[in-house]
Amino acid sequence: MKIDQVQLDNELNTLFIHSPGCSAGTVQMWFRAGSALEKHDNQGIAHFLEHMFFKGTPKRPGPQLAHDIESYGGEVNAFTSFDYTCYYINTPSLFMDKSVDILLDMVANPLFGQEDIPSERQVVFEEYRRAMDNPSQYNFIQLQKASFENGYAHPILGREDTILNFSQEQVKSFREQFYNLENALLVVAGDLKDRAELEKKIRSFRLPHGQKSEFGPFTIKEKESVNVHDKDIRQATLTLCLQSPNYNHEKAAAEDLAINCLAHGETSRFYQALVAKTSLCNGIAGSTMYFANGGVHMIKMSFPVENLSKVSKLFMSTLNDVLVNGFTPEEITKIKNQYISSKIYERESIESYAFSLGHGFAQSGNIFCEDEFIEKIRAASTDEVWSGIEKVVRQTSHFTLQVPKGTKMEPLEKELKKWQGELKKAATKTKSKFSKIKQLTSTHDSAVKVVELKPGIKLIYRQNKLTPTFVMHAYMKGGQSVETAKNAGIHHLSSRLLTYGYKGMGYEKLKNELESLSSSLNGFSGKNAYGMTLHGQTKDFERLSHHFFGTLLTPEIPKKFFDHEKKVILRALDNQKEDAMKQAFKAFYKMVFNQHAYSLDLAGTPETIKTFSPMGLQKVHAGLLKNSELIFTYCGDLDFSVVHHHFMEATKNLKPRTPGKKTLKKAKGLVGKTANLEFKREQTQIVIGAPAYPIGNKEDLYLKMITAHLSGQSSELFVDVRDRKGLCYSVSPIHVSALEAGCWGIYIGSGHDKTEAAIEAILGILNNLRDHGIKREEFERIKTMIDGQNLLGIQTNEDYAQFYSIPVLHGLGLDFPHKNNDQIRSAKYEDFQAFLKKFFSKKWNIVQAGRND
Structure with a gap:
């Protein structure tokens, strides 16, 4: 480069x-x-x-x-x-x-x-309304008003x-x-x-000369503040703000490291104390936001509001321990590795790498300021980081607390002021056989291949020599499609608990090592698949893959972590009740998927979650591991021979399994239904749509094409509904395409006083597609557009792993995505027009989540 x-x-x-x-x-x-x-x-x-x-x-x-x-x-x-x-x-x-x-x-x-x-x-006003409805954005706006000075104190909108x-x-x-x-x-x-x-x-282009922008120093207010405000939420969110030096200041890197050691990642001091060990908080994160001339350190945490006093006490005791005893070299090395590796990962995508250099210019006038900051990160000593946290806590503190509606605020303000007093006191406490292997290759991508490790267990390998990073995935058939109303969410909860340790490796040690290597290991569960994914740097491949297979093959689920994850999921489900958009989509999916498992909530229900046990989850995982077809995926820069040998050794104790054809359960979705969900909001969330087709159907590809046609800022949908009529800030087509069922529709978030006009506008566009279709030149444009989107959409190791793994898992073939693209390229205009007339003659389901007055 x-x-x-x-x-x-x-x-x-x-x-x-x-x-x-x-x-x-x-x-x-x-x-x-x-x-x-x-x-x-x-x-x-x-x-x-x-x-x-x-x-x-x-x-x-x-x-x-x-x-x-x-x-x-x-x-x-x-x-x-x-x-x-x-x-x-x-x-x-x-x-x-x-x-x-x-x-x-x-x-x-x-x-x-x-x-x-x-x-x-009107468009921007709808964006503003959306921000007012969004608890996180609204919270940041309140934080700005309470603690920022000058031009930084008002919302960007x-x-x-x-x-x-x-x-x-x-x-x-x-x-x-x-x-x-x-x-x-x-x-x-x-x-x-x-x-x-x-x-x-x-x-050939000209821009005028002018004065260079002058940004005054970014400072938070000299007088400490406590801001408590309420919102339609179920959990409280607290943000602590403290002044940071300029990005190019000699001490900025040490302070940044100190904040991250305290509150970044699952092995950080605050996360361990407030989340992992006690479940007082749902989550906690620390970061530094830099501006042209200054910055702000922020520590953000969410928790049930009644936990505030306990959170305050444990937060301060944890901080005081750090101020007295400092950080360990291992903690600091872990955060250094994470910061530096994040910059390495950015180079997988030309877009993100260019953004990092452009942002350097915008922030400091120096495109290489991030590289210079990385060198400061590398050079920061243990003592400098320790001194950094001491300096941070000496700064004026500002607390912003967002609480559920109806909460009494005076006791909370009193508690936060007490917390501020404790914070003031705290700073004073411191101090070649592979050529014979049968391989399935792609006719479209020479870098990818599939080999069978043993019957029913395959390895997808794709080499990418651009960066010294890799991803590994393990996929098993399962997930939402095999669940019922009695066990909905069991795979989701299982996937969340996979990485809490394995035989011979406890949670704390595992998480500490993963974070020290700037890697991530997570479980996942989707509509038709269940498994694990690992991201890391190639230099750590041996150590990380040992953790990957240990976690996959011999996971342990300690009861305290099981109880913690249950609490977090139950809180999330409770929070969803106030989320108008989620409720709108939930109602829509119940219509279009009807009695099919896809209509269930991926996270389950409070009733099902309460019936699960650690033993039951381990039984589910063990059953899949024993009987399901397994697909392993590796995308990275290691040679095939190295990767293949490693996977052969790691899977030698797994028994072969006979691939079987699963009977697909077709969904009989409902049409012509309506639902009006009551939410006192500025905007109404609207979903208009109908059942569609499973993946692999030609009609599903036609829907992909019409989705492309209606997407983007030049689309009829965007131009008519948003630009001409100013009915919304956000409007977009919805296309869900899964193994057993699919759906299609339009989402729009419109002002509560514009709901009827918004629905009328959307239906007008859908009816026009039914009656007139699209012009031939637009039909050809769609094909070119999708080709371009495909080129942009698959760049990183993770992109390629997802692109190939699911089709191979479900027997659709390595080249299934490429063949779909070929079918789109060869699609006939007349067939497409006939499809539009047929599909858009459906009776539409309409869901509204907003005011019913």
Whole structure:
């Protein structure tokens, strides 16, 4: 990979990242212009301006801009933060030049038409409403108000009164002030073999000169604060904020490490004390958020509100122990490895790697600031990290607590102020046989192969030499499809408990070693599969795979962890009762899957969860391990001979099993049903849809095509319902395709006062597809779009593991996904039109979760 930062003849600061052979590319335009630069009367304008750039250019008016990108399978988007805004196109490498042309046209020649502003105000207002409904986003907004200073104290989205009154003049003014050459970086990343042509294209665009953005110091308020607010939730969330130094400060890395040692990962001090050993909290996490000139340390935890006093006491006793005795070298090494490895994993995807360099420019003006920070992480000593935590706790503290509606707040405020007092005191306490193996290969992907380790047990191997990382999966047939109303959720709970230790390896030791190696080992359960997945670095393959097979073959489920996981799942199920979107989809799936197991909740029900026992879960796992077909998957940079030998040794005690054909249970879904779920919310969550087809059916591929047609910012669905009518912030097609059943529909989150109009608009689009279908040129465009999406969607080891494993497990073949793509490419227009007329003549199920008044 070659990195070259240059300033071309048009004076545009440009970063070229050349990755030979890369099938995907990305073009990104970064501006050091975010919400921290806003004044009181235009709060939210940076984000609103981001939206307005998508309204087209003279060359590509309206949705034509997104249409042109999505026509070759690309994807365009943007995001606004406190200090910067980024616009980007992810593209197949064949269309790098076109993507450069479109993105630069977008940012250099926007229309900013007056006629687009009223509807976009409504779109952003719906986004604002969604944020107000979302407990996590609402909580962060309250945290900002309570503890942040200056331009960082208001929401990036702005306020209701500013959003609904943004003007064309404000949009143009903010752009003219901050969108200039002094604040811009263009990133072009991918296989840049035609760089000369790309440079020629870039030179043809012009941006103006202007003043460089000046960001004042980010500081939290000097006076400590306690903020308690309520929301429609079931569990409390507490966030502790403390001042952090600048990202480039010599002590920043040590403080960052200290926060992570305290609260990052399952072997961290706080997680062990508050979650693993006592279950006082559901979860806890620590991190540092950096800005252009400063930062904030945050420790966030969730728990039943009645646990606050106990959480406070145990938190402080754990912290005091660290302040007195320090961290062990092993703890610090673990966090260092995790931080550094996360940067290595980013290089699996050209998009994420380019984002990391662009973010470096936006944050500090230096694209290599992350590499420099990593070196500081490596160099930080045990004593420096110990001193770092001492300095952190000496900072002014701010507590933000979100509690369920109806909770008495005065006792909680009193408890938090007491906690603040304890925190103040705390700082004073410190101080070749393989050529004969029968292999199944792919006609589409020369890097992948399948071998049989023994009857009924196969290994999928795919080599990827780009990075020294790997993933390993183990898949067994099972999961939701074999459950009933009496044992719903049993596989989900089993999968969560698989990694709490195994014979000869206790939980604490296992988790400590996994985290010290910056790896992850987790169980999973889906509609038709159950198993485990491991991510790690190749240098640790031997040690990590030992844990993988130990956990898979001889797992142990200590009762205290079983009880803990049950509590967490029951709390999650309880929380779902207040989640309008989840309840809407739950009702929809009950309609379309009817009596089929897919209609059950993957996590089960409170009634079923309470009937499970550790012995029962181990029995379920042992039964699958003994009788189910097994698929192991390895994707990484090790040679096949090494991997094959390792798997042969690891599975030598497993008995062969006879692959059997499972009788598929077809779902008889309901149609024409309605459901109105009462939720006092600003937005109503709406799902409109019907039963569809299982995976492997040609009709299912047609639905994939129509889903692509209705997806994206240039789609009829997005343009009509969101852009023209301003009925929502979010609208998208739903396509669930599984082994035994499927469903299709449209989701929209619309204001409670726009519900009827939203449903009418969606049904109008569906009826138009029934009556008129789509044009032939759009039919061909869909094929190109899906080809491009496939190229972008499969890049990392994890992507490939998922792409191949499920089809092989269920006997669909190694090339099943590729054959599906071939069928889409060869689909006939007339057949597709006939399908649309038939499928869209269905009676639709309609679920609404919102106000019924």
